[in-house]
Structure formats: structure tokens, C-alpha cells
Amino acid sequence: MAMSPSGRTDAELMASLVAGQDDALGALYDRHADAIFRAAFRLLGDRGQAEDVLQETMLALWNRAETYDPSVASLAAWLLTIARNRAVDRLRARARRPVGTLLSAAAGAATDDTAIDRLVAGGELVGAAAPRPDPAAAAEASWLAGAVRDALAAIPGPEREALELAYYHDLSQSEIAARLGWPLGTVKTRTRRALARLRVVLAEVLGPDAGLRVLPSVSSVEAFGTLAQGGSDGSR
């Protein structure tokens, strides 16, 4: 059972919360917020929406603390299930919106029920995060995540670093420039080029059909500069 730095278990903190001890909420947040946010971001790919899910999950924790039964599930599992439900609701709403339909159709995401379709639209694949995952969906999710990590690893270091700092770690272009000592223009160029290069690599990994779903157009590649190793990126 998880222990806080002060030695209180999750169950003890929940009991404190039920008893009206306000500090327990902060302690539970500090212990579980990162995992909840991460799980939501994995499903939603949007920092703001993942933050909303985190807030709603903490609100559910606060409102339903009396119902938590540690003999049924760990608190982490309970919270992640709540977060997953909230995130899946958002994915389904997203799939219903006109722009989502429009873009999916334009990108060729029709009705073939591929793993990527389900990942994007919030179908069964995201169920891999559920307490009782579908083994096939879990395997697909794991394979896709591994393929993306491999594709990221194939990108030249500076470009990958710029993309990872922006996408995963929420640094603005100015913050990246300051941290890495690059001109702002270089940050922009490297980030855009990293994404273009990632799409090319992913297209190869995903194969001829699914790969077309991420492959950048020739004009986009030209817009972001050459993808050749060592091509000019505006750095000095």
C-alpha cells in the first residue's frame, strides 16, 4: 500500500479526508496527480483537456471519498478508472464534432476500424487502459506506443529534444530557446522538422495503408525545409 512521506497510507489519507481534514486532499493530489494527468494525456493528447480530467477526478475523489473501498481496488486504480472514463467521454464527444468528422474523412480515416482509427476516435483501443483490458487492444496499444518511441529515437537528437520538450514537457518555444541556448527561430524550425521527420518514419513503420494516415505531403516537407540529415535548420 502506498505510503506518503509522512507515513500515512492512502487508506489513512482517505479516512482523514472523510473526517474533514483538509490537508489530506493536497497529500493525495501530490501522490496521484502525475499518474492521472499522464493517463489522461495519453488518451487525449491535449494538455488542457488532460488537466480538466485531472480536476474532475480530484473532484470525484473529494465527493465520493466515503465510497472508496480499499479491499476492492487500490486508490490509484480507482482514480485511474475515473480518469479514464472522463477521458473516453471527451474522445467520444470529439469524434462527434463536425471538424473531427471532416478531418478524419479528409485523412482517409473511414470505417475500417483500424487500430489507429480506434486510437484517434476513442474506441476500443483506449480500453486497454481499463482495469480489465482487452488483451488484443492492449497489445495493439503497446505495439503502437513502441513504434512511436522507436520513431522518435530515429530522429536527430536536437530535433527530438525540441519536440519532446514542447510536446511532453509543456515548454514554450521561448523556454526551449532559453534552456538550450538556441535562437527562437531554430527552436521553431527544429520542432516542425522533428514532427515532419517523425511522420515519415512512422509512415514506414505503420506500413503502406496506415502509414498514409500520417505521411506529410510533399509540399509540407518542402515548407519545413529539407529532412536530409544535417540540412539547414536556421541554427547558428
Added chain:
Amino acid sequence: MDHVEVRQWLTDALAGGVLPSVLDDLAAAPGSAGASPDPAAHEVRAHLAACDPCRAEAGALVTTGALLAAATPDDVLAPVAARERILRSVRETGMVRVPAAAAPAPAALVVPAVPRAPAVSRVRRWRLVPAFASLAMAAIIVGGLVTVANMGHQRDIAQAEVAALGDLASASGHILARPDHAQLPLLATDGASMGMVVFSPSSGQLAVWSHDLVGMASGTRYDCFLVRGSSLTLIGWMDDAGDVAYWVGQTPAGVTLGHAGDRIVVQADVPGAAPVLSGTF
């Protein structure tokens, strides 16, 4: 904006981890709730509406974003700046918790702290309300409890429905306690009154409920929209609490309820569905 600028704009949104939100904003009609005030967004929206290749490119970026997100590493952390905001929000909008030793004799309705139906999104709960205000929802609660008793399902399902009804009662009572509260009957297609909207324009709080949404039990989802002219704004999707379908929460940012001619409609979440409930301000 030309093709290159649009694609760079969308690519930057993806790199910043905000592309889905940006596309949500683009989906909103200009001037409507949820539409981005950013002039560049309007230009991108106009460009995408007329440019098949750029729409295809945007779709590919969406797919790329979903793949990137699925590979999120374990060292990604919740934003530090979010902590105090979230904790403050939970304390302000969640149920009142009083230290056990200091708890006074109950003078107000206490919403039962039992589980509610899962998969409730965009729900905001408000602090407990005086008992007199919540009495307005007594009929619904009783109806729901009878329904629960008759169902004979597991206790946790019953508890969830009771809790959901408690949420609805609490929220509705809070709205009804506000001086500017108003009500809007929801009518079925045959003109029968089958539901109600209560709202407070100043606070943006809104509750919608109905006893007449066929198919909720079998999994059909119903969405609630605000219709203003040709613009449709999603308010939320109805939750199932026994015989009562409901949604409670805040109106979308920028939306004020009560404009003459605006409509609230509820319709099934299936392609081509027509409104099953409707009310006109």
C-alpha cells in the same frame, strides 16, 4: 494565410500539445461560444473550409498527435501551476466537508455521499444548498428512489442512482435559490411537457432533466444543445439515473441563456437524429 502558414500553425499547435483543443475551437462557428478570438484561428478555419489538401494534412496531424500521446513517457508530470487552482476549485465546488469534531447539527440537506453513475463529464457540483431549495426536487428524488427500489438490482447500482439524483437535486436547488433563476419546459414532439431546464443567467449554472428519453437504459446517449440561429453549441450529454435523464453544470463559456428565440434541444447521439425534446426561450 497560405498553405504553408496554415500547416505551420497546425504543426505548432500539435507540438504544443494543444491541437485537439485548437480544433475544437475551429469547429465552433465564429462568434459562437467556444470559438477562438484569435484572428489567426479564423483565417485557418476559412482556409481549411476551402482547401482539401490542408484538411488532409490536418487530419494526418491529428493522427500523429494521437500516436505521440500514446507513447507519453513516464516522466511527464502534471503542470505545477495546476495544483493550487485544482485544489481550490475542488474545495469551492465540491461537497462541504467539515472536520468531524467541529461539525454542527445538520441544518441543511446533506447530499448522500455514495457513488454516482460513472462516465459523467463536464459536471460541476456545487456546495450544498438550504433544504428549502432542494425541496423543489423532492418529487424527482422520490420517483427515482421508487424506481431504484423496483429495479431490484445490486445495491451499488441503486446507490449510484441515488447519488446521481442527489447531485441533480443539489444542483437544481442551488440554481432555484438564486434570485435570477428561470425555468424552461422541455416539450416532446407531440407537445407534451416531458422535462425541464432550470438555469441562472448570472451564474451560468444549468440543470436539465427529463423522464422521457427512450433508450437510455439500452445505452443510447442523448446530447443537449443550445440552438441559436443556425449555430449549435453542445452543452453536455445526459446521464442516466434510473428513470431520470439529466445534465447539470455550467453553460459553455461565452454563452448566456435566456435570449429570446434560443432553443434548448435534446437528441439521441446517432447520425441524423432529430430533437426529441425542445424548449424555446
